[in-house]
Amino acid sequence: MPSLRALPPPPPPEHLRSWPDREAMLADRDRAMGELGRTALGGGRLAVFLVWLLVLQAGWGLIGAALRIADDALDPFGVLVAVVPAALGVGALIPAAYFQVAGLRRDAAARRLFVRWAALAPVPARDARHRAPGRSLAWLLVSFALGAAGLWICLAVPYTARPGSSSYTGVAYGVGAGLLLWVHGLAGAAKAVAHYRLALRLVSPGPPTARSASSERPPHA
Numbered sequence: 001m002p003s004l005r006a007l008p009p010p011p012p013p014e015h016l017r018s019w020p021d022r023e024a025m026l027a028d029r030d031r032a033m034g035e036l037g038r039t040a041l042g043g044g045r046l047a048v049f050l051v052w053l054l055v056l057q058a059g060w061g062l063i064g065a066a067l068r069i070a071d072d073a074l075d076p077f078g079v080l081v082a083v084v085p086a087a088l089g090v091g092a093l094i095p096a097a098y099f100q101v102a103g104l105r106r107d108a109a110a111r112r113l114f115v116r117w118a119a120l121a122p123v124p125a126r127d128a129r130h131r132a133p134g135r136s137l138a139w140l141l142v143s144f145a146l147g148a149a150g151l152w153i154c155l156a157v158p159y160t161a162r163p164g165s166s167s168y169t170g171v172a173y174g175v176g177a178g179l180l181l182w183v184h185g186l187a188g189a190a191k192a193v194a195h196y197r198l199a200l201r202l203v204s205p206g207p208p209t210a211r212s213a214s215s216e217r218p219p220h221a
Contacts, residue, residue, distance in 0.1 A: 007039060007106070008032040010113055011120045026126070029117050033130050036114045040107045041135040041195055046142065052100045053146075053184050057177060059092030064173030071169050100184075107191060111198065131199040139192035147185025153178030 011017075011029070019025040039045065066086035070079050118127065157174030 007110055007113060008035050008117075010116050022121070026121060026123065029120050030126070032117045033114055033127070036110045036117070037130055037132050037135070037195070037199075040110045040114075041132055041139055041192065043135075043138075045103075045107075046139060049100075049103065049184075049188065050142075052096045052103070053180070055092050055096040056100070056180055059089045059096060060173070060176055060180060062086070062089030062092065064169065064176070065089075067169045067173070068167070071167060104187065104191075111195065115198070127199075131196065133196065136192045136196040139188055143185045143188030143192060145185070146181045147189065150178040150181025150183070150185055154182060 008031075011032075017025070019028070062085040066082040066089060069082040069085070118130075154175050157171055157178065161171050
């Protein structure tokens with residue numbers, strides 16, 4: 001999967017650079033920035049993000065089922081039966097949470113490398129492709145849908161709960177499921193906005209520096 005491939009290395013220090021010419025350096029720079037952009041915001045990364053979210057929801061669902069079984073149990077045997085789905089749920093939650101956090105840390109590392117490669121030789125006209133507005137928009141729309149659904153569940157489940165017909169276990173499960181969606185929606189939206197703002201800032205031409213302005217030859221009188 002794309003998210004499991006090694007990240008491109010950082011640009012070499014200035015005293016170790018051995019590109020034959022500027023075009024060769026720009027070609028390596030374009031290749032690295034493109035790969036880093038796809039690693040952070042590509043379709044494969046989005047698919048992995050959603051798959052691990054589904055695994056988290058499945059694990060939480062198994063734990064919710066175990067709590068309901070234990071809540072409805074009339075004897076110790078019923079409580080023991082609840083141990084099986086609880087163990088399966090924990091077994092799904094732990095690796096899913098680990099890989100989601102690892103993915104976010106990898107995204108942060110890719111963003112830092114993107115900054116270093118972009119600062120190597122800014123070429124705004126050539127770098128416009130690295131803004132990736134389509135991928136950023138896709139992440140933003142999916143994340144907004146996840147966050148909106150999660151927030152609605154977190155509010156609707158307690159609001160519609162009624163004494164006698166709704167259990168504390170059911171309400172806790174619903175709020176937890178909504179919270180997972182809401183947190184993932186926030187994380188995905190923040191990542192999409194951060195990448196687009198970063199790319200926009202790095203590939204946009206800035207104002208001339210004072211040094212470059214003062215180095216220009218003054219016009220003849």
